[in-house]
Amino acid sequence: MRCLYERCSRAVVPILLLLFPLCYLLTRDGGGGGGDGQQLTLVLTESEVNSILAAKNATLASFVSSTTTTRKPKTLDFVVIKNKVYRKSEVSKEEWKRLREKDGIKKVGDKWPPRLELSDAADLFRIDLSGFPPEEREFLEARREVMARRARQIRIQCKAHPKQTPISSHLLFDQKHTPNIVWCPNYKVASTTWMVKFLKLAHFNDDNPAIPEVPDAEKNLLKYSPKYGARHGVVYDLYPTPASAKEKVEVLKRSIRLIIVRHPFTRVLSAYRDKMIKEHPLPPKFKFRELQKKIIEQYRPKNSNNTSPFPTFPEFVQHIIDLTTGFTTTKEWRQKVRCWTPYWAQCGVCTTDYNLVMKLETMTEDERFLVTLANLTELKKSGGEWRHLQNVSSATAAPLYYRQLTTSQMLDLHRSYKKDFDLFNYTIDDYLPLAKDAHH
Known part of the structure; x- marks a missing residue:
């Protein structure tokens, strides 16, 4: 060819x-x-x-160039952060760090929320108490042991539930005091009361000329009322959250990590009294009035003689039972429940290593411990200043309401909040005898 x-x-x-x-x-x-x-x-x-x-x-030549580029890519002299181009040669090391933090770019290891190893309140025992007067030192040492027992109870129970994952809670970071305080608020557990206390610590409205000159007791109510700007969001403005994940982790680790709890049954009752028997319950965004109507429609018999526009306590409890039976994850509780989410789901109890567990049942001693330890001078004379408790407390009123429930309802409600009962060592022993069918 x-x-x-x-x-x-x-x-x-x-x-x-x-x-x-x-x-x-x-x-x-x-x-x-x-x-x-x-x-x-x-x-x-x-x-x-x-x-x-x-x-x-x-x-x-083209082939060699392309294969060489694939194996050893060129290092670009610029970086793009959220659609903004920066030349590396023009950005100082400090500015580069600021840009990373501003745009939420985390270095490896800067994880938020973190998983802290549960330590039985070991941090409290690293605080030097030698500078306190003998009487205060004796009280602090004794109360510190109580806090260690509470933290140990949490560790033991969390060990039985090892699959808990860190959750991002709406923490309040107080870096104005030493030691620092990081607090996780829980609805219906003195959250408004402690928001007011943090406003007082920040001297909020101390020099507000708009507040009239009235007796001190009345003036204090006005200073910390919504009318004069006292809102939860303001508290977070006064105690800003650290800017970066790394800073948040560092502050959290070195702080008193505070959580306030109460018996889960009295908390449920407090939620009922505050959100289910008011015509305009707050906050409006949670639409509690619509929930009231839904509960009545679902649980009140059509031939009932009850004409109240508000759900009864048994109707409310049955709603919680039916809605939450089978809930096992934080996501389920947080997406479908407002104001009575369990502590473990609200505050990441098993991953945050709370070293100061305050209980409403022992608030006098617990508050004294915190106020003394962190030298919260402004609170030393506040005494029993509680918001939302204008009438009888839910703990005192509990027998009246829980007598309306059956034993089965109490056990089912206990099952929904069992982790909280176990974590904080509460029982239903005092409630079961109150059930309306307990003596039949």
């Missing part, structure tokens, strides 16, 4: 490049292309040969 090209134009050069592999297949010994071993000859001019070689060299 003889191929003869006597003066090919330069236009056929690409075609010739494609013919080379074909020619090879046709002429190699035993080639799979069915070649017969005949010699194939291409006759080209000198200029055509030079054109082919130039094209070949260009293709080879």
Whole structure:
């Protein structure tokens, strides 16, 4: 076979490049292309040969360049953060750090929320108490042991539930006092009371000329009322959250980590009294009035003589039972329940290592411990200042309401909040005898 090209134009050069592999297949010994071993000859001019070689060299150079780039990519002299381009050479090390933190870019290991190892309140025992007067030191040492027992109870129960994952809670970071305080508020557990206390610690409205000159007791109520700007959001403005994940973790680790709890049954009752028997319960965004109507429609018999526009306590409890039976995750509770979410789901009890567990049942001693330890001077004279308790407390009123429930309802409600009962060592022993069918 003889191929003869006597003066090919330069236009056929690409075609010739494609013919080379074909020619090879046709002429190699035993080639799979069915070649017969005949010699194939291409006759080209000198200029055509030079054109082919130039094209070949260009293709080879392009291939080498592409493979080299793939193996060793160039280091770019700029970086893009949230659609903004910054030249690395123009950004100082400090500015680069600020840009990373501002745009939420975390270094490896800067995880939020973190998982802190439960330590039985070990941090409290690292605080030097030698500088306190003897009487205060004796009280602090004794109360510290109580806090250690409470923290140990949490560790033991969390060990039985090892799959708890860290959750992002709406923590309040107080770095104004030493030691620092990080508090996780829980609805219906003195949260408003302690928001007011933190406002007092920040001297909120101390010099507000708009507040009239009235007796001190009345003036204090006005200072910390919504009318004069005392809202939960203001508290977080006065105690700003650290800017970066790394800073938050550092502050959390070195702080008194505070959680306030109460018996889960009195908390449920407090939620009922505050959210279910008011025409305009707060906050409006949670739509509690709509929930009231829904509960009545679902649980009140059509032929009932009860014409109240509000759910009864048994109706409310049955709603909680039916809604939450089978809940096992934080996500389920947080998405479907407002204001009576369990402590473990609200505050990440098993991953935050709370070293100061205050209980409403022992608030006098517990508050004294915190106020003394962190030198919260402004609170030393506040005494029993409680918000939302204008009438009888829910703990005192509990027997009246829980007598309306059956034993089965109490056990089912206990099952929904069992983790909280176990974590904080509460029982239903005092409640079961109150059930309306307990003596039948």
